Amino acid sequence: MDIQRAIHILIIVLSLSPCFGSAGDIVHQDNNTPKRPGCQNNFVLVKVPTRVDGVPEVEYVGVGARFGTTLESKEKHANETRLVLADPPDCCSKPKNKLNREVLLVHRGGCSFTTKANFAEEVNASAILIINYKTELFKMVCEANETDLDIQIPAVMLPQDAGANLENHIKNNSLVLVQLYSPNRPMVDVAEVFLWLMAVGTILCASYWSAWTAREAAIEQDKLLKDASEEFLNTENVSSRGVVDINTKSAFLFVVVASCFLVMLYKLMSFWFLEVLVVLFCIGGVEGxxxxxxxxxxxxxxxxxxxxxxxxxxxxxxxxxxxxxxxxFCIAFSVVWAVFRRISFAWIGQDILVGTVLLSCAFLYDIFWVFVSKWWFHESVMIVVARGDKSGEDGIPMLLKIPRMFDPWGGYSVIGFGDIILPGLLVAFSLRYDWLAKKNLRTGYFVWAMTAYGLGLLITYVALNLMDGHGQPALLYIVPFTLGTFLTLGKRRGELKTLWTRGEPKRPCPHIQFQPS
Incomplete structure (x- = not known):
């Protein structure tokens, strides 16, 4: 195997990433207690813009609690209120603060979240900000045996670093003002529409490119063989050049190697390791x-x-x-992207640079590393790697990404290359088969496979939005649509055995007339 092909395989292996929106992914879920009266709010992200001594400072992001009142959705309707540090800081007893509708800043721990909120409301606070003891967000719920849940102030959790900054300003006798509001996220962003079009368009173009290349190669081969003696012809074994032969063993091996690389990325994720990946990506990008x-x-x-x-x-x-x-030109393009990949429009360059057993294994691969891996690693390995946590980068460069243009939370919508390449193998195969079998669009497999891929990817984004932006394995939805449609049609048409074992129809003579659909 040459170096270029090895790099291409490595990129595919590393690119089986879930689709996700970046704004809500840092929120850790806690659904141990069910909703009940007084504790039934939906978890929402909260913007917390700050002003210190009259100067605008950092805008932090928090998460609203299951209890308390809901927040304004527009910044212009949110009041700018003074922030006060609780005394005692954990607010597990009635604070000594004399408040006049200020926002109370407290530390997590020592007692339940609702106990803190009740004490804050008792001393006339307008809201309570709870500082987490980790640099992440946590969904605040009510304890199973709590009854005092008629809380009439909003409660918001902040990550540790944000709370520490605010606390330091207050201890330095600075006047800290905050606003609390929760903008509504649009159900569909233009970025998701563009990604869908890019993924479907890529497979569409690649399929026609692949089928056309196979057609030209077959015609050329037939011209060379048409004068040959019949005894030397074995058309049963003739296949088009450039077609990748993926057997059962290589399909399983691919997923095993992909899993090993994913764990390696998870364990070794750091700035220097990602730099190595960037170099490999650039080499593959130049060749591609x-x-x-x-x-x-x-x-x-x-x-x-x-x-x-x-x-x-x-x-x-x-x-x-x-x-x-x-x-x-290709080398210069890749180098420029590598140098400027952290700036806002670098996603443009990154996007440009970019059968059956294989899809089934990849289907299980996606589900395992997005969902099941949480049981062993206490977090989703796939999402951590795709986001580039602990690497100092905004995700690995092995995916298509487009900024969310109308989302007040910003971030990117992304899809892994593998979620395009692997289903694309099946779609391209269906078009090559249709051309070899001289099928039209209605009686062939390509239109059905292409439509199934588009629907599967669409369902992926619907699920992503319904689940508050939590990472979704795209192949979980794409594989049943594409593979299920393909196998069902083959069975109904009586061609499943040919599709499964040969991959192309029988050709009675070496000279074949192709009839493009």
Whole structure:
């Protein structure tokens, strides 16, 4: 296996990432107690803009409690209120503070959340901010045996670092003012529409590219064989060039290797390790980008001669002049992206650089590492790796990402390359089969497989929004749609055995007339 192919496989292995929106993913769930009167609020993210001694400071993000009153959804309706540190800080007894509708800042621990909120309301606080003892958010619920739940002030939890900053300002005798409001997140963002179009469009174009290449290769082969003696022809074993042969063993091995790499990423995730991944991604991106450009430019007659003329290059072998011409641009593009990948519009460059047993294993792979891995690692390994936690980066560069344009919480909508590439293998196969079998769009498999992929990805985003942005394994929804549709149609049409064992229809003679759909 050459270096380029190894890098491509590594990128696919690392890119089986869940779809998620970044604003709500840091919220840790706690559903141990059911909703009941006085403790039935939906968990919402809360914006906490601050002003210190009249100067606007950091805007923090908190999470609202299951209990208490709800917050305003618009900033203009949220009052700017002074923040006061509780005395005692844990607010597990009635505070000594003399309050006049100020917001009370307290520490987590020592007693229940509702006990703190009741004491804060008793001393006339307008709201309570509870500082977590970790740099993360936690969903505050009521204890199972609590009854005093008629709390008429909002309660919000802040991460440890945000609370420490606010506490330091107060201890330095600064005047700290805060606002509390919870903007509504749109059900559908333009970013998700663009990602859906990009994923579906990529598979559509790649499928036609793959089928057209196989068609041209088969025609060329038939021309070479048409004058040969019948005894030397074995059309049963003739297959198109460039088709990837994935058997059962390689499919299982792929998922095992992918799992090993995922655990390695989870354990070794750091700034230097991500830098290594960026280098590998850039190398693969250079090769992939130049392949696409050469293929597109070769369609124009002005570049055909350069694409068909070759020069021998040490180590790389025979390379066309057209490839040599576009390589400097591809290298420069990748280097520029690597240098400026942390700026706001770097996602544009990142997006540009980018059968059956395999899909079934990947389906289980996605579910296991998003959901089941929490039992062993106490957090979702897939989501931690995809977000790039503890690496100093905004996620690994192995996914498509588009900023959420109309979401007040910002962040990105993303999808892993693997969620496009792996189902794309099945969709591309269906188009090649349709062309070889001379099927039209209605009687073939491609339109059904393409539609199933689009619906599966759409359901993924619906589930993502219904579950408050918590990471979802895209293959959990895509695989049943695509694979289920393909196998059901094959069974009903009596072609499942041919699809399963041969992958192409029987060809009675070496000269084949293709009829594109």
């Amino acid at each position: 980008l130049q392949t696409c450009l050469v293929s597109v430019l070769s369609c124009f007659r002005w570049f055909q001669h350069a694409g068909e003329s070759f020069v021998k290059v040490p180590f790389f072998g025979a390379i066309s002049y057209l490839t040599l011409a576009v390589c400097p």
